[in-house]
Amino acid sequence: MKIPTFDLERIQSLWENVVEINLSESGVHPLTLSELLDGDSDMLANILATPLGYPQTNGTPALRERIAALYPGSTPENVLATNGTSEANFVTLWSLLEPGDELVVMLPNYMQIWGLGRGFTGEVKPFHLRAEDGWSPDIDELRRQVTSRTRIIAVCNPNNPAGSVMNAEDMQAILDIAAEAGAWLVADEVYQGAEREGERTRSFWTLREHHDRMIITNGLSKAYGLPGLRMGWTLAPPEQAATLWSYRDYTTIAPSALSDKLAQAALEPARRERILARTRSILQRNYTVLAEWLDAHTQLFTHVAPKAGAIAWLRYHFDINSTQIVDRLRSECGVLIVPGDCFGMDRYLRIGFGGEVDAMREGLNRIGKFLNQNE
Ligand SMILES: Cc1ncc(COP(=O)(O)O)c(C=O)c1O
Known part of the structure; x- marks a missing residue:
């Protein structure tokens, strides 16, 4: 069976763990094992005893x-x-x-x-x-x-x-x-x-x-x-x-x-609610930062605010191919985002906002500078 290349996963597989600032992820910053268990020593003993x-x-x-x-x-x-x-x-x-x-x-x-x-x-x-x-x-x-x-x-x-x-x-x-x-x-x-x-x-x-x-x-x-x-x-x-x-x-x-x-x-059930509350608080905090950045760059993008997920899907208004933008952002600025081409929609960029907020701020600054210089 011949399959088409899965462009989105290919880009992430190649670059997400080597790039300086990864804004290609669509979920929130992952929990550690100890955050997941949250001091539950019985659960930890149970995990350690797992055959x-x-x-x-x-x-x-x-x-x-x-x-x-x-x-x-x-x-x-x-x-x-x-x-x-x-x-x-x-x-x-x-x-x-x-x-x-x-x-x-x-x-x-x-x-x-x-x-x-x-x-x-x-x-x-x-x-x-x-x-x-x-x-x-x-x-x-x-x-x-x-x-x-x-x-x-x-x-x-x-x-x-x-x-x-x-x-x-x-x-x-x-x-x-x-x-x-x-x-x-x-x-x-x-x-x-x-x-x-x-x-x-x-x-x-x-x-x-x-x-x-x-x-x-x-x-x-x-x-x-x-x-x-x-x-x-x-x-x-x-x-x-x-x-x-x-x-x-x-x-x-x-x-x-x-x-x-x-x-x-x-x-x-109780742990699940805590995890989902953590997710929501990350999304709300980080989206505020992203929305401020978007407000400062209205000449570059149009977007519909996402209701769910840690991703902003941005339509940009200048005439450069999305894969070219993403390749240059990665190689010249050390920031990874996803080109619309991966979804068959050039002229879009996908930016993940679920990660660490300081890294995201820095990534957005670099993207803004790059696009302002190149639009
Ligand atoms: C819609 C959708 N389905 C499935 C997956 C893959 O999920 P998993 O990591 O659970 O295999 C992704 C990952 O980005 C996704 O966005």
């Missing part, structure tokens, strides 16, 4: 119980624990798509599902979020794109890179279109819980009585600040959860035993 064998390969019952508790009406039978949301997305696409099937994908998007879809079927169609509508989905376009061959409608909500969150009406409309076509709805909800303000994003799972051919993917990498645990999950009807598990036998077999246990700790 480093294979855990239950679809996730221990205790972990799947914790995940199921996040989705009213679900049970551990609905859950497969995976290595990151990436593996959740991978086994989902791999198990569902046959050659000749169509995949209709929301754009802009984290391009994993887009790239996998092209590898697995060749027939990938977009439907768009519209900037002029505050990055709301173009439901009429989705209706036009879906046919009897559509196997999957894939959404990312909250959205990477736009930071938008769909309203209830649009969610229902998308699900109705999937139901009418007999298609699976695949919802990557990894930014759920990373809302800067307002309510927590509703999961598509809450709508499943209207259409239960749906798979939710999620994980601890963004809202929880725990990407190093590589913990994700799928939530699916039990029969499909069993199928996903059998596909996962061919990828990584099981999550790591330590990550399984640490994920149980992160999802313990």
